[in-house]
Every structure is written in C-alpha cells, then in structure tokens.
Amino acid sequence: MISKNIAILGGGNLGSSIAKGLIKSGLMQPRQITVTNLDLSLIEQLKEDTGVNITTNNAEAVSNAKIVIIAVKPTAAHFIINEIKETLQTDKHVVISVISGIKLPNLEELLGDIPVIRAMPNTAIAIRESMTALSFNEKGLAYKDEVVEIFNQLGATMIIPEAQMPAATVLASCGIAFALRFMRAASQGGIEIGFSSKQSLEVAAQIMKGASKLIIENGTHPEPEIDKVTTPLGVTIKSLNKMEHEGFSSSLVQGVVTGYNKILETES
Numbered sequence: 001m002i003s004k005n006i007a008i009l010g011g012g013n014l015g016s017s018i019a020k021g022l023i024k025s026g027l028m029q030p031r032q033i034t035v036t037n038l039d040l041s042l043i044e045q046l047k048e049d050t051g052v053n054i055t056t057n058n059a060e061a062v063s064n065a066k067i068v069i070i071a072v073k074p075t076a077a078h079f080i081i082n083e084i085k086e087t088l089q090t091d092k093h094v095v096i097s098v099i100s101g102i103k104l105p106n107l108e109e110l111l112g113d114i115p116v117i118r119a120m121p122n123t124a125i126a127i128r129e130s131m132t133a134l135s136f137n138e139k140g141l142a143y144k145d146e147v148v149e150i151f152n153q154l155g156a157t158m159i160i161p162e163a164q165m166p167a168a169t170v171l172a173s174c175g176i177a178f179a180l181r182f183m184r185a186a187s188q189g190g191i192e193i194g195f196s197s198k199q200s201l202e203v204a205a206q207i208m209k210g211a212s213k214l215i216i217e218n219g220t221h222p223e224p225e226i227d228k229v230t231t232p233l234g235v236t237i238k239s240l241n242k243m244e245h246e247g248f249s250s251s252l253v254q255g256v257v258t259g260y261n262k263i264l265e266t267e268s
C-alpha cells in the first residue's frame with residue numbers, strides 16, 4: 001500500500017486507464033487519487049466507477065499530491081506545465097510524464113528542478129497488464145524503487161536508457177494496437193471458415209493469451225514453440241508459409257519501423 005497521493009493530470013484514454021489500474025491493484029485508496037480534465041463530464045463516469053476524486057483544477061490536484069502523472073497530448077504539455085509550475089516543489093513532488101515525444105531534458109527545462117520520470121505504458125494498464133518502459137532523470141533516480149513498485153503493480157516494467165524511448169513507444173504502447181489488429185484479422189479469417197463473429201473473437205483472444213503466456217511463463221522464444229505445432233507436410237506450416245509469402249512478418253516489421261521513424265521526426 002502506498003501512502004502518498006497521486007494526481008493524474010489529463011484523464012483521457014491513458015490517464016483514466018492508469019487510475020483504474022491503480023484502484024484494481026489495491027495499491028492505493030480511491031481517495032488518494034485525483035484525476036483532472038478540462039471538461040469534468042468526461043471523467044464523471046470514472047469517478048462513479050472507481051471513487052477517485054475529480055477536478056478541473058490542475059494546480060490544486062498537484063498541491064494535494066506527492067506523485068504527479070502528466071497524461072495530456074504533447075500539444076497540451078506546455079499549457080498544463082505552466083498551470084502547475086508554481087505549485088511544484090523540488091522536495092515534495094515527483095513528476096511522471098507519459099507524454100510521448102517530449103524528452104527528459106525538455107521536461108526538465110519546462111518543469112524546473114524536479115525529479116522527473118518518463119513512463120511509456122499502454123492502455124492494458126487499466127487491467128494491470130501494461131508493458132511499461134521507464135527512464136529517470138538524475139533527481140528522479142532517487143524514486144526508482146517506488147516508481148517501479150507502482151508500475152510493477154500495473155503490469156510488467158522495463159527500465160531503459162531514454163534513447164530507447166521512441167522504440168518503447170512503438171513496441172510497448174502502439175504495440176497493443178498491432179496485437180489487437182492481429183486478433184481482429186484472425187477472427188475475420190475464423191468467420192470465413194465457419195465460426196460466428198463472437199466465437200471467432202473468443203478463439204482469437206484466447207490463442208493470443210495462450211501464446212503470450214507460453215513465452216512469458218516458459219521463458220522461451222516463439223520459434224521453438226512454433227516448431228511444436230508445425231508437422232511436416234501439415235496444415236500449420238502451409239498456412240504460415242502462405243502468410244509469409246503475403247508479407248506477414250515483413251509488414252509487421254515495416255509497421256514498427258515506420259512508427260519509430262515518425263516518432264524520431266516529431267520528438268523534442
């Protein structure tokens with residue numbers, strides 16, 4: 001149980017998901033969490049579902065918190081930081097930015113002399129199954145154990161040099177969409193061969209869960225696991241080879257690299 005209060009500034013897709021995950025983890029009481037949005041009506045349901053505090057006042061949320069998570073779009077970052085800058089105190093606050101594309105030196109320049117951490121989670125944080133990459137500034141390192149403990153409660157955590165943040169943004173954060181698109185495509189195939197849409201999605205979701213657990217729990221690589229399914233002259237290898245002829249692995253790799261290049265173009 002963490003005794004400190006958290007302010008989540010920008011209760012949108014990710015900010016609200018973090019709040020839900022924190023409540024599910026039991027790490028904090030709902031009253032310890034304050035979520036902000038410019039439009040309260042957008043987070044009223046979150047309050048109803050989880051019991052967290054909600055407000056439009058970012059500075060007030062920060063003054064009542066120790067840990068401040070900034071979860072707005074990059075375009076809103078300067079504006080929100082200006083709103084809270086006067087309230088932030090070096091010895092009291094630690095700021096965690098989940099904003100993609102704004103680097104630690106830039107955040108330090110905007111925030112002043114504050115411990116800062118960049119976190120790159122994905123929306124599965126709402127059900128405590130995120131893959132979260134973390135990078136710390138020098139002052140932020142003092143909070144490493146505490147921050148890792150929080151994100152470990154919300155899924156898996158990986159500490160990386162900040163130079164790898166663009167890669168983490170694509171593979172860990174956008175990656176959830178890539179995996180979901182695979183799931184959708186597999187279930188569409190399932191419908192074509194006779195399953196109902198509901199059955200097909202259920203099967204596709206469970207095979208992804210099973211495949212993930214095989215790798216995570218056995219600590220193996222996908223290829224030896226694939227070898228166990230591909231009988232010579234069999235069905236699986238025929239299907240897999242057809243997929244590869246159509247560019248399956250290649251299109252995934254190209255998609256990941258395209259996303260990475262886009263982030264490199266825009267980060268500041």
Ligand SMILES: NC(=O)c1ccc[n+]([C@@H]2O[C@H](COP(=O)([O-])OP(=O)(O)OC[C@H]3O[C@@H](n4cnc5c(N)ncnc54)[C@H](OP(=O)(O)O)[C@@H]3O)[C@@H](O)[C@H]2O)c1
Nearest residue numbers: 010012013014037038071072073074076080098099100173
């Ligand atoms: N979604 C993901 O899976 C994901 C994963 C990793 C990182 N990220 C990063 O996390 C950040 C948030 O992404 P998101 O998808 O959650 O965006 P989002 O859904 O747009 O959420 C941001 C929310 O903050 C609100 N907001 C803007 N300015 C504010 C202010 N001054 N005070 C309070 N609230 C304010 C926005 O309101 P308006 O819409 O009215 O502006 C919006 O509701 C982005 O920087 C993104 O790159 C997202």
